[in-house]
Amino acid sequence: MPKDKNENNTLDLAAIREKLSQSRGKRYWRTLEELAETPEFMEALHNEVPQAARTSDLHLDRKQFLTLGAASLALAGLSGCRYLPQKKLVPYVVQPEIQIPSIPLTYASSMPDPWGYGVGVLATSNEGRPTKLDGNPSHPASMGALDAISQAQLIALYDPDRAQLVTQQSSTASWSDFYSYAQPLLEGFKKDGGAGLRFLTPTITSPSLIQQMQNALQLYPNAKWVQYEPVNRRSAYLAAMAAFGRPVHTVYNISKAKRILCLDADILLTSPNSVRYAHDFADGRRVRGTTVKADLNRLYVVDSAPSITGAMADNRLSVRASQVQLIAQAVAAAVGVNGVSAPSGLDADAAKFVSGLVSDLQAHSAASVVIPGEFQPAAVHVLAHAINEKLGNVGVSVQHVEPVTAQPADPKAEMAALVQEMNQGTVQMLLILGGNPLFDTPADLDFASALVKVTNRVYMGQYENETALQCEWQLPESHFLEAWGDLRAFDGTASIVQPLIEPLYDTRSALEMIAALLGDGTAEGYHLVRSYWENHGFSDNQEPFDFDFKRLLYEGVVPNTAAKPVAVTVNPGSISALPAPATVQAGGSSLEIMLRPDPTIWDGRFANNGWLQELPKPFTKVTWDNVALISPLTAARMNVPINKEGAYASPVVEISVGGSTAKIPVWTVPGHPEDSLTVYLGYGRTDAGHIGNVGHNVYPLLNTKNGWNVLGTVDYKGEGYDIATTQHHHLMEGRDIVRSGSIAQFMKDKRMAPDKDTEEASAGAADMGRNLQQPNMYPGFEWDGSAYDYAWGLSIDLSVCIGCSACLIACQSENNIPVIGKNQVMRGRHMNWIRIDTYYESVPGELETYMTHPKVYFQPVTCMQCEQAPCEPVCPVGATMHSVEGINQMVYNRCVGTRYCSNNCPYKVRRFNFLNYNNHFNRDRFGRNVTTLEMAFNPDVTVRSRGVMEKCMFCIQRIDEVRQKAKIENRPVRDGEIITACQQACPTNAIVFGNINDTRAKVTSLKQQPHNYGLLADLNTRPRLTYLARITNPNETVTPDTEPKNE
């Protein structure tokens, strides 16, 4: 090639820059050459073959020919070798002190729960990649466990649809662009004290961010800070203001309560601090062989929207949400709260419930607790405060403390005021820090049209969501694993948020952004957080060995920061001023619509989280969609067809509330209150991301005039919609699947076997639920009795399993389980290794009871590691084999995928990779292939490819990790040293893993309990996973113990 031409071929970066500066909007290019549109590139593009390759006039002599020929041969040989991408790598010259390749590190941090309160986490990092979130045992809101939503925030870090760049009206900008845009505006605001400046944030509990916000408000005294989230604690705030005259935060200590009354409070799943509440609740009701009735706590639930708390209740009363106040009033009157008169209009069931409940509560004064629900009006909260005070619970199981959130206020009123100001044009600059008000503010406020009236709209958040797209500036916010911060837990305890990874994209935290706007442009999150805590008791005089702060980081909890108790008493005036219980006349086509946040994607903010989308929701096991729950009887009355077995299509109803309508498929749930409909918010997003734009938007039903529970008309026009569910059948069909009974029955016969046959079949404590006395052709395995004889076993206590699904996400994260999408779930190919089976039970033969008062059971099912596994002999290639330690091992690379093992598994716990599921969601919303999600993989677990079977192996990688450690230390593995992922996540410690050869192991003692049993053990499978029967402690004056036992 001539040399003069060659010179023109060099890329001119200046030219590219110039081209870029001229262009507007989004551009895509494959190479820099294309971008620069150089003539050479255009020519090459037209000729397809670059000039260099077109040297047709070769004049070779013999020697040159041979040289070239030899070289060609050599290179041809090279190309036959495996192609390895050539990239320069810089190895560690000095290995970081604590970093050993392949050994993960764990850091204590904390993260916000959906309500904004902090939850302590232990984040695991593999070579700098965060790969797992677990609870921090020393954090009061976690106690070592973590709920499903929180654990799933790991995958959000790697979400390819995260906001990655600063953009101004869809063109790329930079942070300095933004600051240079904002600074003059803010300078201008200084004149009038920021009268036109507004901040809109979700609930904030971060002390240093609150500090920054207060700094901002000091600088701009006329500016306003509005905290709004659609799912907020407004009722609690209003009740505190009414009852105590000041914003008081109420924390419950369930471990001190023997009798718990939930007034529509879902303390086990959706309410704030639920992980801690579940932990304390479970501790009060573990049934062992020696347990007597007095040892157990008792849970009364007045339930409206079906909740897992209601399912766990010993005595449950299912009423429409609007009737809960009536019940609360009746209870208040009966316990003798001054100024409350017994309401009329209680039906017989409710009256019986109240009278039994009240005498029980009074018998346990100062050892009981009444908890009002977040979705109940303030009146219920006031009544609950009064009842607790009357029963002497305040200071024992009920703590009134200083508010934990910044500036408690009525979010709905604040938002309405803000929208009004925006409409009036008084808002000149609106800084939205997270949230999605455009999507989730009450429909009648019409936030969208108000927003465009603001001249300067800035949105900062992790996603370019509906709100961001209507703002002028979109600022990408860091994930909590990328940025420094701090949070306060529900009880006020502060903890530090420490990053585990440099921001993946050009993101900042809200803390850094506010600091920069206030003039501290160079401030880094670390210094902001550090300086805050320097001013709050952790002085920074010991650099570089900042021991005080490092201790906070190490422990994950700032000591002695729990909110201070306040001595308040219920103002009697607030009782007399209570509004009368609303009389909602539901009937005909008018139903009471109970709006609730979705149990997995909450208010819609987690819509693009595949783990949460595919997490089966409680009761319905629906994935990827929201459904409206309805009682079967009401559905029949409304002529809405009850979903038939085998039919996927669910009937779609149109709901109208005050002129707004929304369509949603309905799903019948036994035990749902009559004449009402539970509707879950959060779905129907339009700009959530690649996977999140699914489901039906019901936010139009939310308006400022009504509370969470409104009257609406429901109309069924024969439409249908396909729903993906993972469990079609919820009856046990008389099979011995979940053993259950009341404590009274337990005292009579501790084996809890449903009938004589089964009872005889299970030899009891000695064989640990494995039915060892069944015939066997082969002699048993001979253990030599050493301390190194490991026989792994798992015990699940059904009495305390609350069905919260935390174990599912833990397993998904630990074992690299892929997300497969709605269509595949509809085909019946969900991949979860552990699942929560939900069964309804009623008095046999009484359909009516089943429809209205079913008992609900949760049963986590994963591989039983059968000692005589039916899956093993049928595999033609020996891909599933038994280990000496009793693990039914799946050898992925030996599996050819005949699926015979799955057919032959009576528990159906095997999962098959029908397609290459790991490729299903590795695209962003532009359809581009991205690999960020791969960073979430646990490197200790094989990522399964297409065509192989997979299943639970009791987290064999964790077993091996501990075994190696024990081997190095030349000792046997200690009891409790190995913790499976599901066990670690479980808030109630229902799952216990260990060595059943070890007579002192916890799991062994659990398996020797009289009510331990193996699932389908009569098939002679000898399961290593056994269950403790579900024992309830009902108040027999409310629910007579009439359940017939088949003797």
Added chain:
Amino acid sequence: MSNSLPDSSGSNHLVDPAVAGMMEGEHTYESITEKLTSIVLRQDRHGLPWWIMIGIGFVLYNVLFSVILKLLFTGIGMFGNNEPVGWGWPIINFVWWIGIGHAGTLISAFLLLMRQNWRNAINRFAEAMTIFAVVCAGIYPLLHTGRPWCAYWLFPYPNILAMWPQWRSPLLWDVFAVSTYASVSVLFWFIGLIPDFASLRDRSENILAKKTFACLCLGWRGSAEHWRRYEVASLILAGISTPLVLSVHSIISFDFSVGIVPGWHTTISPPYFVAGAVYAGFAMVIMLAVPLRKWYHLEEYITQKHMDWMAKLMLTTGLIVFYGYLMELFYSYLSGDPYEIAMMHFRQFGPYGWAYWLLICCNGVTPQLLWIPRIRRSNSALFIISVVVSIGMWLERYVIVVVSLTRDYLPSSWGYFTNTMWDALMYLGTMGQFIFLFFMFVRVMPMINVFEMRELLHKFHHGHGAHTEDATHAVEAAE
């Protein structure tokens, strides 16, 4: 050599009843050879029906290739299989096709040993049917695996990992059963073709055909020694094949009966599967014989008597199968096993109840029509009944494989199965493959055993017991 043959009415009292009605019309050795070999040697014997069938076969065969290509790139997720229904249409089709093959082996081997002369007219194309059915069947278990490229691990081949298959698995037994079956069937079929290849070699004018047949006939000259060896080889192969008729489908039934799934785990499976296989096989032979004899004017060779006897065999095996259904019900309800009882109830009255009752109609009720002689003698009726039986046998496997799997022990895991378009296309594709291969066979090989028909003619001349191995016969046969 122009002898008049006795007609089917049996008016000629000289004819042995064992061969009466086995051939109709006026024949000589020469005319038999001419008529049967000309189908191979002359394109004009293949009219529009052949072109239509080969066209349909070709198109569907290409569908099969396309489906397989897609399958290899996408994965078996394109089929309807799921949890809990790990096996769906591919296994149903596998069992269905394997079953069909059984009639061919029964006719060629079992009936040979039983000295049933009537098999002579139908054994050749029935054997071809067997082989093509096995080819169709063999595709499924290979491709229904998650990783078909690793399926060779099912063979006990020597490898550096010293990994052997897992011998307790019925799927492994399947590999041996089916591969033995396929190889023995091919061998038997080929041995039987050798004398006819020799006739074709002698008669073909096209040099390419002549050379090809010359190679295929392995130097057959029709000497007495050749015939002696041929007879011995046939007998030995028949002896090997006959137990295969029983064993192959028994082993396939073990795939199910070894499993603990309610509805699979029964000892009745082996005989019930074998009877079902022969039943389906005869249905397929009838489905092939009816058009073939019409299109190629072979009514004189495949006579109404053949059809009648095949129908009777179909009825017999059908009754055995029906008895199996009744016993299945009986055992289930009497078992006292709640899972078994629930499964049987579900099978009949659950969402897939239609499949069960349709199966009973197709396999249990419809064949009862064959008691009526008039229906056995009506070709169109026989054809329709055979189609119905084939559908019924497919449904039987559907009920066993899919319906049992949808409901086993834990109600929480009960599921549903819906097939996809690809399931159906692959099934159609193997049908195309079968049709294509079969009509190619009809075009290039004699579909009726020429020398055995001549032997039959000889029996007409010389009466019963003329198990002629004499030189005359050999000379005649070689002509």
